[in-house]
Amino acid sequence: MQAKTELQARARELRLAGRTYDEIVAELGVAKSSVSLWVRDPPKPQKTAEQMRVMNESRWEPHRKARDLARQQxxxxxxRDIGRMTDRELFLVGVGLYWSEGSKCKAHRPQEVTVFINSDPSMITVYLAWLELLHIEPERLRYRVxxxxxxxxxGxxxxxxxxxxxDVTSLDKTTLKKHNPKTVRKNVGENYRGCLVVRVLKGADLYRRIEGWWYGIVLCAKRPA
Known part of the structure; x- marks a missing residue:
């Protein structure tokens, strides 16, 4: 009788510790019906935060895979919609790209310079292809991080x-931004590489043409079909 009482107590301890019926049966070597009878009073064990996280991950994993597949497709x-760009298409894309991201002459800063700054490598790649299309010699380009x-x-x-x-030695001196401990930055981690500044030497004439090209696009957009 004492042995049975000890088994009952042990079964309750295991159940309160989160063990399943099958695990208790395997450890104590008793019938599952006995375990069910012995531990029916204790509350159902609560799952830990980690167990809940794993369950949620398992539940949503198929949906995430389907979503990622649809996104990739x-x-x-x-x-495929883009296909191959003509020189004129690249020309127009480049004008819009510069006018969105490049330096512009302002009333408070009347500087006609051609400077493009971006943190996206793909934007830099397209911009450089555009400059090549415009026959801007590589010797006129200066780069700064x-x-x-x-x-x-x-890195x-x-x-x-x-x-x-x-070569790295061909870069102009890097501009370092002071770190403010109070600022919670999002741009951190191994993929953070700052921005690249691309400057065209003697770029005033090019800037004027870019500004004219952009307003030419604006005028065309305004005209009725």
């Missing part, structure tokens, strides 16, 4: 130099 179809001082500066410099096809 949409992107691939969109790539802008990055937070707390980041991997050397970023090598990344951008490799992207544009120059």
């Amino acid at each position: 949409t992107k691939e179809a969109a790539v 802008m990055i937070h001082e707390s980041a991997d500066v050397a 970023a410099e090598k990344f951008w130099a490799d992207l544009v096809g120059i």
Whole structure:
């Protein structure tokens, strides 16, 4: 009788610890019906936060896979929509790209310079292809990295130099942004490489043409069909 009482107590302890009926049966070597009778009073054990996380991950994993597949298929179809660009199409894309992201002459800063700054390598790639289309000689280009001082500066410099096809020593002096501990930055991690500044030497005339091209696009957009 004492042995049975000890088994009952042990079964309750195991149940309260979160063990399943099958696990208790295996450990105590008793019938499942006995375990069910012995532990029916204790409350159903609560799952831990980690167990709940694993359950949620398992439940949503098929949906995430289906969503990611649909997203990838949409992107691939969109790539096929573009096909091969003509020189004129690249020309127009480049004008819009510069006017969105490039330096512009302002009333408070009447500087006619051609400077493009971006953190997206694909934007830099398209911009450089556009400059090549315009017959801007590589010798007229200067590159400079802008990055937070707390980041991997050397790694970023090598990344951008490799992207544009120059030696790291050919980069202008990197501009380091002071780190403010009070600011919660999102642009962190190994993929953070700051921005690349692309400057065209003697770029005033090019800037004037870019501004004219852009307003030419605006005028065409305004005209009735």
